[in-house]
Amino acid sequence: MKQFWSPNSINKNKAMVENLQSHGVITSDDVAKAMEAVDRGLFVPDPSYAYVDSPLSIGYNVTISAPHMHAMCLQLLDKNLKPGMRVLDVGSGTGYLTACFAVMVGSEGRAIGVEHIPELVASSVKNIEASAAASPLLKQGSLAIHVGDGRQGWAEFAPYDAIHVGAAAPEIPEALIDQLKPGGRLVIPVGNLFQDLQVVDKNSDGSVSIRSETSVRYVPLTSREAQLRGE
Numbered sequence: 268m269k270q271f272w273s274p275n276s277i278n279k280n281k282a283m284v285e286n287l288q289s290h291g292v293i294t295s296d297d298v299a300k301a302m303e304a305v306d307r308g309l310f311v312p313d314p315s316y317a318y319v320d321s322p323l324s325i326g327y328n329v330t331i332s333a334p335h336m337h338a339m340c341l342q343l344l345d346k347n348l349k350p351g352m353r354v355l356d357v358g359s360g361t362g363y364l365t366a367c368f369a370v371m372v373g374s375e376g377r378a379i380g381v382e383h384i385p386e387l388v389a390s391s392v393k394n395i396e397a398s399a400a401a402s403p404l405l406k407q408g409s410l411a412i413h414v415g416d417g418r419q420g421w422a423e424f425a426p427y428d429a430i431h432v433g434a435a436a437p438e439i440p441e442a443l444i445d446q447l448k449p450g451g452r453l454v455i456p457v458g459n460l461f462q463d464l465q466v467v468d469k470n471s472d473g474s475v476s477i478r479s480e481t482s483v484r485y486v487p488l489t490s491r492e493a494q495l496r497g498e
């Protein structure tokens with residue numbers, strides 16, 4: 268007889284989310300639901316490591332971040348990812364986090380990824396197309412991934428309620444602060460060898476408040492040429 272109960276990727280993805288909840292990394296139901304809906308296994312080159320809490324190489328000298336980092340960034344942006352809101356994901360890589368953002372802001376919202384390696388943009392679109400939760404949003408247009416230099420943000424749909432940067436910048440790019448709504452939040456790793464995950468809140472008068480959440484280690488936000496040279 269065929270066994271319908273054998274462990275499958277959906278169960279493993281759910282177990283990964285439950286583990287992050289039990290460790291207190293995920294506290295929001297909305298974040299848990301989005302990470303449950305978007306199977307990480309569809310976004311990594313080797314699905315056997317998909318649910319391990321570790322970054323994985325995705326080629327082009329970069330990695331998909333570890334699940335706990337994705338969870339932490341979703342948590343930090345939770346209030347700025349409500350249905351109908353707009354979010355920009357700079358350095359969208361595999362498209363995993365952009366897909367989670369898109370599921371959270373829904374079909375009335377907008378989730379834009381910007382990635383400077385065209386091959387990664389193409390494969391991220393394929394990954395998203397395989398996701399039952401995210402692919403309708405891509406078709407319908409509320410989720411899109413563009414090739415570009417994310418240090419310039421993506422002016423077309425600015426201002427954003429939430430901006431996430433998945434690579435470490437030597438300093439916060441001015442364009443990203445400009446493209447943030449009053450009340451909006453930017454989460455960005457800043458530094459070179461030693462990096463801090465910085466949380467930038469734009470106040471209603473346009474000024475910004477900046478704090479450091481924790482020390483992190485990300486690949487650099489840089490030019491395509493420098494990245495491909497491995498600098």
Ligand code: SAH
Nearest residue numbers: 331332358359360361383416417433488489
């Ligand atoms: N958040 C993604 C990828 C993290 S790796 C994920 O978890 O899957 C960082 C990504 O930023 C890489 O895909 C890299 O190619 C991209 N990147 C680095 N500098 C960039 C820049 N200036 N503009 C756009 N993308 C950039």
